[in-house]
Amino acid sequence: MKSFLSALFVSAALLTVPSTAFAQFSADSSAPTILNADDAFTANGVITLTGQADIRQGDVRLLADKVEIYTEGGGNGLIATSGFTRMVATGNFYYITPDQEVRGDKGVYTRADESFVVTGDVVLLQDDSVVTGRVLNYNLQTREAKVAGNCEGRKCGKGRRVSILIRSTNTAQGTN
Numbered sequence: 001m002k003s004f005l006s007a008l009f010v011s012a013a014l015l016t017v018p019s020t021a022f023a024q025f026s027a028d029s030s031a032p033t034i035l036n037a038d039d040a041f042t043a044n045g046v047i048t049l050t051g052q053a054d055i056r057q058g059d060v061r062l063l064a065d066k067v068e069i070y071t072e073g074g075g076n077g078l079i080a081t082s083g084f085t086r087m088v089a090t091g092n093f094y095y096i097t098p099d100q101e102v103r104g105d106k107g108v109y110t111r112a113d114e115s116f117v118v119t120g121d122v123v124l125l126q127d128d129s130v131v132t133g134r135v136l137n138y139n140l141q142t143r144e145a146k147v148a149g150n151c152e153g154r155k156c157g158k159g160r161r162v163s164i165l166i167r168s169t170n171t172a173q174g175t176n
Contacts, residue, residue, distance in 0.1 A: 031058035037067070045071045053089070059098050064107065065091025086110045093118060100126040102138065114140045122147065128167035134160075 038051025046068050049055075053067040068088045086109060093107040095116060105120020116138045124131040124138075124145060133147035151160035 033057045047071065061094070061096045062087075062089060062107075062109075063092065063094040063096070064089035084111060093120075100124070102136065104136065116140065130165040131162070133162040 036054040037049035049067045055062040089107045095102040104118035104122040118136040122136045134150040137146045149161040
């Protein structure tokens with residue numbers, strides 16, 4: 001079983017984690033995981049980062065106003081040796097990779113099935129396409145996404161249904 005954090009040291013407002021705990025975030029699982037926040041504390045097996053929380057591994061980044069990391073075993077202290085089960089990121093949630101960006105009000109990552117559920121004003125940017133809705137279920141492993149709105153039917157009004165913008169990559173000239 002992978003360890004969640006091999007070491008976690010609080011120094012000023014910087015947390016650095018040289019572990020592969022978040023390997024599922026990045027294709028480069030050997031990259032160190034770095035956590036930054038204005039404050040960090042732990043209670044009952046939950047590590048909480050507040051104030052512009054920023055988690056990075058390789059070229060992948062998770063941002064939010066607050067991130068709660070639920071550890072296995074429920075240990076206390078900012079040095080956790082057990083794995084984690086889920087993360088809850090609230091307020092200005094962003095998940096950014098080199099080829100896509102997901103943002104919303106809240107993101108809940110579940111390690112068991114490597115999935116995010118993003119709620120609020122959800123925006124998924126991938127390539128030149130944009131998808132918006134109220135809820136996104138996204139599997140990091142399979143890259144399958146399901147977006148839902150909060151209303152059904154044409155009479156819902158703008159902004160309440162799923163909206164998809166697909167920009168054509170076909171730039172053939174001379175065709176009308």
